[in-house]
Amino acid sequence: MTTLGNENAPRQIYPLLSALSGHWWLVLLRGIAAIIFGVLAFVWPGASLLALVMLYGCYALADGVLALVAAISGGAPALRWWLALIGVLGIAAGAIAFLWPGQVALFLVLLIGAWSICHGILEIIGAIALRKQIDHEWMLLLAGALSVLFGIAVLAWPASGALALIWLIGSYALLFGVLLVGLAFRLKTHRATVGG
Template sequence: MEELARTWWVYLVRGVCAILFGVLALIWPAITVLALVVVFGAYAIVDGVFALFGAGRGAGLGSRGWMIFYGVVSILTGVAVFVWPGITALVLLFFIAAWAVVTGVLEIVAGIRLRGTAANEWMFVISGALSVLFGVLLFIRPAPGALALVWLIGIMAILYGIALVALSFRIKGLASRWRGPSGTPRVV
């Protein structure tokens, strides 16, 4: 707990970076997907570096090994984005489209299987159909779909960043409650 409390600011920096990334995506909606991918690549590298730093300082919420793994994967993702930005954008878009179709089909199947056994099972079918429609539209019209994804990614990054900032202050607050008035750890 003490190690986590000493490095609360790592989560704060990661949260602020996510918020800045999200705001940039929303301020310039006409930004090309290629530019967004490059900004994402930079964010992934910075996030990975801070995750490795946090792991080195013992600031992981999980095991140190998983935090190191996360940091390395994040950095490698960022490097891949810089090496293949155009391919990264298109592949990412198609992965999201495929994910939307597959999850939509699974939701439709779940809604049909739950027919008569659960209340409002039709909501599974409707949400699944919307997900399939979204995925198909991304496959058919990738450019407008990419612009829509810019907005979704921007909003998601801002919400994620706000959550990390809140977590950082919560961890900082827990540290002060965990210590006594003299700064020494309380014995429980």
């Protein structure tokens, strides 16, 4: 998309898309982190609760830091507040997992459920903000809806067995990661369009 006489017009018209497409690799890294977390959850299904807490803490912290870096790096801060909130929530969830690893499984289940619902709502808000700026924003919308549904399922059945919880978490992380990787490559194709 180009506008005669103004090469910066795409950046001015679509500041959020410009910022995200310029840093598409951060979205890709978030997706890869989620996929790695999902694979590890399936590879070590019999892991102790403490190991699961640490694994979850690493994922939430990595996802939060990458989301925050994406929010801070360049263009239109007013439109990137949702990404910054995802980052802060992820860092907070990871820190809580590391500071109180010995807490009972119910706390972890409630933390994961609440974080997933908040995270999903913010992803949906981001998809709505991007709907007129990018094709296939449904990937981010679907990732957000998946997060919300996952959080509701976790909160609805907190007493599930540890193995079922691990597989549920692993499945969520894999699906979410694949969607973010798809979105990252879609953003990369828009990079030239918006001059990112």
